[in-house]
Amino acid sequence: MSLFxxxxxxxxxxxxxxxxxGVYLTFRVLDFPDLTVDGSFPMGGAVAATxxxxxxxxxxxxxxxxxxxxxxxxxxxxLAVRCGILHLLASILTMIAAFSIxxxxxGRPNIALLGENTIFxxxxxxxxxxxxxxxxxxxxxxxxxxxxILRLLSSDFGLALRATGVxxxxxxxxxxxxxxxxxxxxxxxxxxxxxxxxLFTMSNSFADVTSGVGTIVVGLAAVILGQTLLSGRQLWVAxxxxxxxxxxxxxxxxxxxxxxxxxxxxxxxxxxTAVLVAAALIVPKMKSKVRAKISRRKTK
Amino acid sequence: MIELTDIRITFNEGTVLENKALRGVSLxxxxxEFVTIIGSNGAxxxxxxxxxxxxxxxxxxxxKIDGAEVTSWPVYKRAKYAARVFQNPLAxxxxxxxxxxxxxxxxxxxxxxxxxxxxxxxxRQLFRERIAMLKLGLEDRLGDSIGLLSGGQRQAVSxxxxxxxxxxxxxxxxxxxxxxxxxxxxxxxxxxRVVKEFGLTVMMxxxxxxxxxxxxQRTVMLHQGQIVLDVSGAERDKLDVAHLLEMFNRVxxxxxADDSLLLA
Numbered sequence: 071m072s073l074f075x076x077x078x079x080x081x082x083x084x085x086x087x088x089x090x091x092g093v094y095l096t097f098r099v100l101d102f103p104d105l106t107v108d109g110s111f112p113m114g115g116a117v118a119a120t121x122x123x124x125x126x127x128x129x130x131x132x133x134x135x136x137x138x139x140x141x142x143x144x145x146x147x148x149l150a151v152r153c154g155i156l157h158l159l160a161s162i163l164t165m166i167a168a169f170s171i172x173x174x175x176x177g178r179p180n181i182a183l184l185g186e187n188t189i190f191x192x193x194x195x196x197x198x199x200x201x202x203x204x205x206x207x208x209x210x211x212x213x214x215x216x217x218x219i220l221r222l223l224s225s226d227f228g229l230a231l232r233a234t235g236v237x238x239x240x241x242x243x244x245x246x247x248x249x250x251x252x253x254x255x256x257x258x259x260x261x262x263x264x265x266x267x268x269l270f271t272m273s274n275s276f277a278d279v280t281s282g283v284g285t286i287v288v289g290l291a292a293v294i295l296g297q298t299l300l301s302g303r304q305l306w307v308a309x310x311x312x313x314x315x316x317x318x319x320x321x322x323x324x325x326x327x328x329x330x331x332x333x334x335x336x337x338x339x340x341x342x343t344a345v346l347v348a349a350a351l352i353v354p355k356m357k358s359k360v361r362a363k364i365s366r367r368k369t370k
Numbered sequence: 371m372i373e374l375t376d377i378r379i380t381f382n383e384g385t386v387l388e389n390k391a392l393r394g395v396s397l398x399x400x401x402x403e404f405v406t407i408i409g410s411n412g413a414x415x416x417x418x419x420x421x422x423x424x425x426x427x428x429x430x431x432x433x434k435i436d437g438a439e440v441t442s443w444p445v446y447k448r449a450k451y452a453a454r455v456f457q458n459p460l461a462x463x464x465x466x467x468x469x470x471x472x473x474x475x476x477x478x479x480x481x482x483x484x485x486x487x488x489x490x491x492x493x494r495q496l497f498r499e500r501i502a503m504l505k506l507g508l509e510d511r512l513g514d515s516i517g518l519l520s521g522g523q524r525q526a527v528s529x530x531x532x533x534x535x536x537x538x539x540x541x542x543x544x545x546x547x548x549x550x551x552x553x554x555x556x557x558x559x560x561x562x563r564v565v566k567e568f569g570l571t572v573m574m575x576x577x578x579x580x581x582x583x584x585x586x587q588r589t590v591m592l593h594q595g596q597i598v599l600d601v602s603g604a605e606r607d608k609l610d611v612a613h614l615l616e617m618f619n620r621v622x623x624x625x626x627a628d629d630s631l632l633l634a
Binding site: 232 | 423444445446447449450454456460461462463464465466467471474475476478479480481483484485486487488489515
């Protein structure tokens, strides 16, 4: 793998680290399987690209993308909490609807950002090589977001959010509205995914309505891979593991594809992902089974 | 402190499964009173507690806590007034959080939960002091996940958690029923200590007539959704389990007689 490809992979891995953080918030913290991300990711890109082409400041455009993502999360939360629709189904409905809305936002299925100002071009003025500049910028943003999430989860609010996913009856008995935490949790998660979508679009200079397909699987793969390799009870371990999982996932995929190992081609990506996620889910179960077997043998 | 006026609760109203859990219960509990509630299965004990906590939807009647009418308030809003300990030790705490995090959750009951760090030095100090009351050595294990504790220990922590917030009402729903006899006795003793120390008002549902008479100052017996006995003071001091059982059987006997009249 060339240095150029390696740095590019790191950058994508970091950007999808934000998706992984969002998925961590819903799947792990809130225990809410949320597929909305397949819609909020391209929506972040669509909003950012449309705003930038219209001449909006790229940082402001990124802000809009976050808000658009958060709005998707709120719609899912509304369908689930207020209308009592099954969580998974509520998120699928939002995801499907977002596809049409994204095309409405852009006016067409895709927008090219070549030659437009993005948050990445704004630092090129300082004479930083974009090869490292983009990566550095994404790194700083992800670091900042990770810190904010960590701080939030350690607060009074975050504690109630974390308890909501484990024992919602207890949260209610302690004066917390489970509905409220679901709304905020989903908005937060999808806001992060919207941010990732905007960064992805600006990094690639291209927004495409189909870029969201499989976002949830990639996010989930990162969460599971990261937490399998780096397990720990502390919050900061989990947050780092999730981002690291995303980078590792990208590297593994890039390596498998670039070496032409086992004669793989780019379209095999989905298959590789599915196998990777399945393996990461099975391994911990196998581990505990093997451990139980060993201890049984010892007691005999 | 608590005013219940002609509370009626019907489950599955208008269906074949219709069940009148409470049929016009009125109960006034002044501040600092410790009331124990007994009755057979299906008498409406837990439903009565649910009427106060908000868990049970009230068909008719009015609930007032601390002078505020809360009849239509959801559970989480009423939590401002009342701490609860459940029958199931796993229900009152959050297994994946640490002991101190669970306590921090209870500390913020009825307050706005914001950006403030959940575990400050000052709070930890308070949690350590309170949990030392248990004499279980948990003050050195505040950072342990609460899922590692036994059911009895978790009930004990739940009781301490109930003292961390400003409210002075405690609702106990058969909170010793799932424990072994030794632990149950410990929790019951702890309950009396905590209630005395923090001047709490208590509604305690129990299956045990012995516990009902041994704890608190007043005992209410429910039968088929109505209060059939309400004793306190000297009259209650004279009662023992045998008396209570006799009364209990008499109430049921009368009901049988009523039925036989109906059927005749």
